[in-house]
Amino acid sequence: MFSSLAGRSVIVTGGSRGIGKGIARVFADAGASVLIVGRDLDAARATADEIGANAFAADIATPDGCRRMAEAAIERHGGIDVLCANAGIFPDRKLADLTEADVDEVFGTNVKGTIFAVQACTSALAASGHGRVVLTSSITGPITGYPGWSHYGASKAAQLGFLRTAALELAPAKITVNAVLPGNVLTEGLVDLGQDYLRTMEASIPLGRLGAVEEIGNTCLFLATDEAAYITGQTIVVDGGQTLPESLDAIVTG
Template sequence: MSSETADNGTATGTDERVALVTGAGHGIGRGIAHRLAADGYAVSVVDIDEDAAHEVADEIHNLGEQGDAIALPADVTDLATIEMAVEATVDSLGGIDVVVANVGVYPSGRIDALSVDSWHEIMDINLAGAFRTVKASLPALKQSDSGRIVLTSSITGPMTGYPGWAHYGATKAGLLGFMRSAALELAPEGITINAVLPGNVKTEQLEALGDEYIEEMTESVPLGTLGTPEDIGAAVAFLASKDAGFITGHPLVIDGGQTLPESQAALSEMSVSE
């Protein structure tokens, strides 16, 4: 938004800050879009699945959340479509203050069976897709008085590993390398860039992995439950806020303590104080 701001810190001529969220039609992205709208952001709900994007925008309107919402199609592997989504967001909502590069896929594939094409495909979506989203959004973010970028990484890759997700983990670790150098480049523009690192979160994609996987993952979380998209949305809302203006290049873990135990034995030693 314009660098000319009203007393409440929002851009002159609007009551809202504007957030563009990719992959917002499903799962974590959906939770992020809802949380930002509830906090009063005008949200551009961007997804390759245009019907899902419209469904989320309609939900935001129907639930009476404070912020406005529009739905836009974009494919993060195609820079032109992201640029069109950015342009449409600026035209419809007046600018962009926050960009959440959230798109991510995690098809399982062990290294010996993983094709080179499959490796490149997930890199193109998860890692290069975030780069394209940030690149396309920068001209608009530079017009904001407090530009914010939040990347959706994961504990898998930066902190942990899991058989079958070497390609996925590589993309999520790569996002943090991108984030750190981008933070230095963007700091002179007053733009921050941070990342959320979710643990296992209850989404459609996670449910597709089956009850056995869900049970295994739940047992590995000290808090005894999986995360929700709303949990991730709350973390993103903080990093997107002006309260987080002195935080940049930071990975924020949201995993219910999953990465804390040294071993399964440590989990078995847990007890509730009387």
């Protein structure tokens, strides 16, 4: 039995849809006071109304946006106990066609957004006495690759490089920093890639299905508990076994 997270202040960046929405829902269902942060206030409000949370609009790719986000959480919830740095984008672009603007866009949200969000929340996380940072990385980049996502994969690997040193620097303040690495999870973005992609991905997963957003949220919830206080600088792969087989021939079918 884990300790309750009821009443704790949680920020979920990119919480309007997809994995972020699943994370926000899991924390809200656990009784936490959740602030959903996104660029589109209407979308953030719609999700917040649906799950019983608060919404805030900010561009987390900028230090000012992250500072205002932290201030809003402190004003509305009295502090910050958990930061789920989840916001991420994955526009498809083959390496030969990548532009500087493409790379800047992805690294702006995925890497700078992670760093600035943690930086802005550090003081409040330290004051909470049980500060938790959970990053949403990916198996793509740190473990696997996929054509068209070289810039995305590089950004997700960069998050883990940041994580390890951040965990060291924030440990004296009793703040833990960990990451979840989702495999293929059924989200709006994945559906947009088409049914052929979905079928191919399902066939490559030993458990035979795509993940649910709440399954990523449950892992984040665990890392935010008091029972996970001795875990920091670590990564948890949540992929249904996708990274295990050497080839499709290695997948056992019933």
